[in-house]
Amino acid sequence: MSDLTTLLEVGGPLAALGGGAAYTRAKHPALYWSTVGLPISTARLLGSYGSVMEACGLTVAPSRLRVLAVKATTNREVRPVPPRRGLLRPTSTGLRIRLRLAPGQEPADVAASAERLRHAWGVHAVYVTTVKPGVVELRLVGYDVLRKVRMPRKAAGGFLKVPVALREDAMPFVRDYRTIPHQLTLGATLSGKSMYLRHLITGLATQPVALVGIDCKRGVELAPFTARLSALATDPEQAAELLPVLVKEMEDRYDLIKARQGIAPDTPDEEITSDIWGLPEHQQPTPIVLFVDEVAELFLVATRKDEERRDEMVTQLIRLAQLGRAAGIYLEVCGQRFGAELGKGATMLRAQLTGRVCHRVNDEASAKMALGDIAPEAVMAACAIAPERPGLAVAGDTSGGWSRIRTPYLSLGDAAETCRDAAHLVPELPALKPFRPDVPLRPVEIPAPVVKPRPVTD
Numbered sequence: 001m002s003d004l005t006t007l008l009e010v011g012g013p014l015a016a017l018g019g020g021a022a023y024t025r026a027k028h029p030a031l032y033w034s035t036v037g038l039p040i041s042t043a044r045l046l047g048s049y050g051s052v053m054e055a056c057g058l059t060v061a062p063s064r065l066r067v068l069a070v071k072a073t074t075n076r077e078v079r080p081v082p083p084r085r086g087l088l089r090p091t092s093t094g095l096r097i098r099l100r101l102a103p104g105q106e107p108a109d110v111a112a113s114a115e116r117l118r119h120a121w122g123v124h125a126v127y128v129t130t131v132k133p134g135v136v137e138l139r140l141v142g143y144d145v146l147r148k149v150r151m152p153r154k155a156a157g158g159f160l161k162v163p164v165a166l167r168e169d170a171m172p173f174v175r176d177y178r179t180i181p182h183q184l185t186l187g188a189t190l191s192g193k194s195m196y197l198r199h200l201i202t203g204l205a206t207q208p209v210a211l212v213g214i215d216c217k218r219g220v221e222l223a224p225f226t227a228r229l230s231a232l233a234t235d236p237e238q239a240a241e242l243l244p245v246l247v248k249e250m251e252d253r254y255d256l257i258k259a260r261q262g263i264a265p266d267t268p269d270e271e272i273t274s275d276i277w278g279l280p281e282h283q284q285p286t287p288i289v290l291f292v293d294e295v296a297e298l299f300l301v302a303t304r305k306d307e308e309r310r311d312e313m314v315t316q317l318i319r320l321a322q323l324g325r326a327a328g329i330y331l332e333v334c335g336q337r338f339g340a341e342l343g344k345g346a347t348m349l350r351a352q353l354t355g356r357v358c359h360r361v362n363d364e365a366s367a368k369m370a371l372g373d374i375a376p377e378a379v380m381a382a383c384a385i386a387p388e389r390p391g392l393a394v395a396g397d398t399s400g401g402w403s404r405i406r407t408p409y410l411s412l413g414d415a416a417e418t419c420r421d422a423a424h425l426v427p428e429l430p431a432l433k434p435f436r437p438d439v440p441l442r443p444v445e446i447p448a449p450v451v452k453p454r455p456v457t458d
């Protein structure tokens, strides 16, 4: 009987503790990491560092001096030397540690062992980045940060930089228009493309930037942001009128840059400009970001005449993509597919869109359209995205690398609210004035239908 009491006394609290930990781990992984996961992984890392490095083949033979020193002072066996490690730096999502590579090692050697390291130290994933020649940083991520995305508090935003999603290594994924002027975002329906756009629009809404939308799904995606948009086209006819105006605006800006370069032959070299950012501040035109949601709708043709119009629009978009960067005009194109079937010039336009983000797609061909020229593994990663995780995507890097990213959830209401609050920031651009959408002061109340809808049955 007393055995049973002891068992209950000791086992009960232990089971409760275990159950509590398991619950926290499943429901609040961030809390679990900082209270339980972090101390355990730290202890494992510190305790097993040498032997794990040796097992991964990341050690080198000790120097002769070291052999002598060890033999002279102790009678321990002389072990191979692991890379020298820096301080452990815990973060809210994982751990960071810097390693100094031994002569003859390269970062790829460490990266090749990342999977082994993650198992040895019991963390969700290990990423390796090069800090400077000879030094790599191991970024240990404690749990799956993409399951419930929370952006880090000090995500580095800035002018024309929007931290739009979280990467799987818990770093923010920043859409930086100055370094990657144009981007293509692909994905099947309900894969999270519009959510991605929503984040970009709200991120840019508070900055001195003109936002222009083309949303040929009758404006259902972009209309809620009307208050902050400088122009909105909701069908191909309007888009066909808007695009030449943008091209004209771009040409005017080129003239401005040229004039600036032309007038003063004695201008110092560093002031000679080849884009608007080199102009004196008061002359710099406002940057324009053009959002195109559902590009296929824009290029849809029914008649011969439509076809001419489509070809013209493709040409105009290509011009904007080729020359827009210097004029501060940036493209953000979204679609389900983007291949030759969109018409003459479509693949050429695609080639101009440097940044690539690919959400869940229905077939490999679509993933290839976005990521084919980046890496074959990226295409496979995009094909493996599960429908249960909308917003998950594979983003191509400037460095030719790629990573999985996911946007945090942002409700349409909150996004629209941000745009309404920023309505006073709509910049003065006379050329776009005719395209400025009517701004509803309040969200429109849609009256209840008079006829009771009948469910469709077949």
Ligand SMILES: Nc1ncnc2c1ncn2[C@@H]1O[C@H](COP(=O)(O)OP(=O)(O)O)[C@@H](O)[C@H]1O
Pocket: 187, 188, 189, 190, 191, 192, 193, 194, 195, 196, 390, 391, 392, 406, 407, 408, 409
């Ligand atoms: N990052 C995300 N987290 C949670 N839900 C998301 C996320 N991104 C999208 N969703 C949800 O998925 C659905 C489809 O998203 P949407 O952006 O409209 O897709 P698409 O434009 O590709 O058709 C929406 O109901 C949206 O709320």
Ligand SMILES: [Mg+2]
Pocket: 193, 194, 221, 293
């Ligand atoms: Mg959409």
